[in-house]
Amino acid sequence: MEGTQVTVESVRDVGPETVALELEAPNTFDALPGQFVLVRALLDGEDDPIARHYTLSSSSVTDTFEITVGVDPDGDLSPWLAALDPGETIHIEGPFGNIAYEGTHDVVAIAGGPGIGPAISIAEAAHNAGHDAVVLYQDDDPAHVDRLDELEDDGEANTTVTVVDDDADAELADAIEAHLDEGEVYAFGFAEFVTLVADTIDDAGGDADEAHIENFG
Structure with missing residues (x-):
């Protein structure tokens, strides 16, 4: 094999x-x-x-x-x-993959469903390197909750975690707009999700082409 x-x-x-x-x-x-x-x-x-x-x-x-x-x-x-x-x-x-976090800057990690895997890894890597991290996560049944809680509860970390339901697109968009300028943007998820993220970034005055977006298909 x-x-x-x-x-x-x-x-x-x-x-x-x-x-x-x-x-x-x-x-x-x-x-x-x-x-x-x-x-x-x-x-x-x-x-x-x-x-x-x-x-x-x-x-x-x-x-x-x-x-x-x-x-x-x-x-x-x-x-x-x-x-x-x-x-x-x-x-x-x-x-x-060309999307790779090297621990050099603050991050805004946006995840839909299985995208939480890379999102939590990037947020933890940012924290471990002394940088701020925001995690925005859309899923009715979130995974890695213990790791997300640990990041947010760490008194030495400046980490914000927001979890919204699958049907809460407006809430997700509001969270993206609120945190857009707080770090370099990474987004992971299926096509419909990352399209929403990209459109929201552009509508909020950002540039989706400058974000690191991985479409899972």
Whole structure:
């Protein structure tokens, strides 16, 4: 199988139908928050491997790194990933992606659904580097709530977290407009979500072309 074989260190629930996989980092694996990997797996009974992209949700890479997986019960790969045990292996390629946070500036990280993985990684990386962070997150069933709470409750951090429901587009737009000038903008989510974010940035007098926007399709 193509790619580098890595060991699964742990799989843990981080929200409704959402798991985080901690994976062994290959030698020379140098990834930054915002980048993604290609995961390949050969499922039982299948002749060809299945491949999907997942963005890093860890704020740094040490001996391990993390990806967050939204589990679709009817999906082909995500339920299999969620059921993995420590010690089992998958194959990865990467890292890929031009969106990469290097810890040099304040951030406004905007997430829709599974976009919370890279958004929380960037916010944590900013905090760890001594910068301010804003997280704006749209989801009826938010994930990584413990990490968001920890960021916001840290007395030494200047971090703002706003979570809105899936149908609260106006509230999300108001939050984007209110925080637009508080850092460099990163946005992650599916097409409808990132289109809303880009339109809101432009309507608020910003320039969506200068934001780092990742469309999950």
